[in-house]
Amino acid sequence: MTMPLPPRAVRRCHHPVNLFHSTVYFSPEFAEELAGVGIADRHAAYFAGRAAAMGAVGAGTVAAAFYNFNHALIARHLPAVWETASPADVLAARLRAADRTVRRLLGDAVDSAGMAEAAGLALRAAEGCTRHARPLYAAHADLPVPDAPHLAYWHAATLLREHRGDAHLAALLSAGLDPLEAVVSHAATGIGISPRWVLASRGWERSDWDAAVERLRARGLMDAEGALTEAGAALREEVEDHTDRMDTAPYAHLGAAGVERLTELAKGFLRQAAAAGAFPRGLTDGD
Numbered sequence: 001m002t003m004p005l006p007p008r009a010v011r012r013c014h015h016p017v018n019l020f021h022s023t024v025y026f027s028p029e030f031a032e033e034l035a036g037v038g039i040a041d042r043h044a045a046y047f048a049g050r051a052a053a054m055g056a057v058g059a060g061t062v063a064a065a066f067y068n069f070n071h072a073l074i075a076r077h078l079p080a081v082w083e084t085a086s087p088a089d090v091l092a093a094r095l096r097a098a099d100r101t102v103r104r105l106l107g108d109a110v111d112s113a114g115m116a117e118a119a120g121l122a123l124r125a126a127e128g129c130t131r132h133a134r135p136l137y138a139a140h141a142d143l144p145v146p147d148a149p150h151l152a153y154w155h156a157a158t159l160l161r162e163h164r165g166d167a168h169l170a171a172l173l174s175a176g177l178d179p180l181e182a183v184v185s186h187a188a189t190g191i192g193i194s195p196r197w198v199l200a201s202r203g204w205e206r207s208d209w210d211a212a213v214e215r216l217r218a219r220g221l222m223d224a225e226g227a228l229t230e231a232g233a234a235l236r237e238e239v240e241d242h243t244d245r246m247d248t249a250p251y252a253h254l255g256a257a258g259v260e261r262l263t264e265l266a267k268g269f270l271r272q273a274a275a276a277g278a279f280p281r282g283l284t285d286g287d
Helices: 009-026 028-036 042-054 059-066 071-075 087-111 113-126 135-141 149-174 179-188 195-201 206-218 230-246 248-254 256-275
Strands: none
Touching: 009 028, 009 042, 009 087, 009 149, 009 230, 009 248, 009 256, 028 042, 028 087, 042 059, 042 087, 042 135, 059 071, 059 135, 087 113, 087 149, 087 256, 113 149, 113 248, 113 256, 135 149, 149 230, 179 195, 179 206, 179 230, 195 206, 230 248, 248 256
C-alpha cells in the first residue's frame, strides 16, 4: 500500500529543487553563454533563456507565463530577441551554462553517486507531472533529457519547478492577486525577494509597488506599516496550500520514501551551491 505524503512534504521537497534550478539564471556562466549567441542584455537573456522551450514567442505569451514581470519590459526584448538567436541556439547555450554553473558550484559532487540518485528520483517524480494548463512545464517536457547526471538533475528540477510554477499562477488568480500584488504580498511574508530586487528585475516603478500596497490595504490584507494582516497571512498560506494540492501528483508518484530522500539530497546540493556563492547579495531583505 502506498504511504500518504506527510503534511507539507511537497513544499519541503520542491523548495531546494527549485532553488537549485534557479542557480543557473543567476550565474555568470549563463550571462556569458547567452552573450556568446548575441544576447548580452540581462533581461533579454532571462526572458529568452526561460521562454525558449516555448519557441519564438512574443511578449504577451511570456507575460502570461511568467506572471509578475511588467509586460512593457518584456516587450522591449521580445519577439526581437529571436532575430538575434533562435530558440534552439538559446536552449543549447542554456544547457552549456547549466553544465558550467553546476560544475563550478558543486565540484566533484557532479560525478557522485548522490547526484546520480537525485537525478533518478527527480526524473521519476517528473513522470507524474501533467501537461494540461501548464504551458511552461509542457514546453520543457518536450525537451530531451541530458545524459550527464548533473544535467539530468537540473533538467528534472526545471520540470518540477515549472510544473509547480504553472499551478501557482492558477492559485494566485484564484486568490485575486494580480502580478504585482502577488510579489508585494509574498515579500511581506519575509521570505520573498526584496522590493529593491523586484523593482530592478521585474520592470516596475516604485509608484507601481506603492499602488499595489494600497490595493492590498483596501482589501484588508496589509496594515498601515506594510505588514500582512491576519487575513493577508491566511490568504498567502492558502495560496501555497492550493499550489501544493495542484502539485501533489509528481511527489505522490515518487512516493513518501522517495520524496524524503530527494529532499535530503536536494538540500545537500543546495547548501553546497549557496556556500559557493550561487545567489547574489541583496536578493532577500535578510541579505
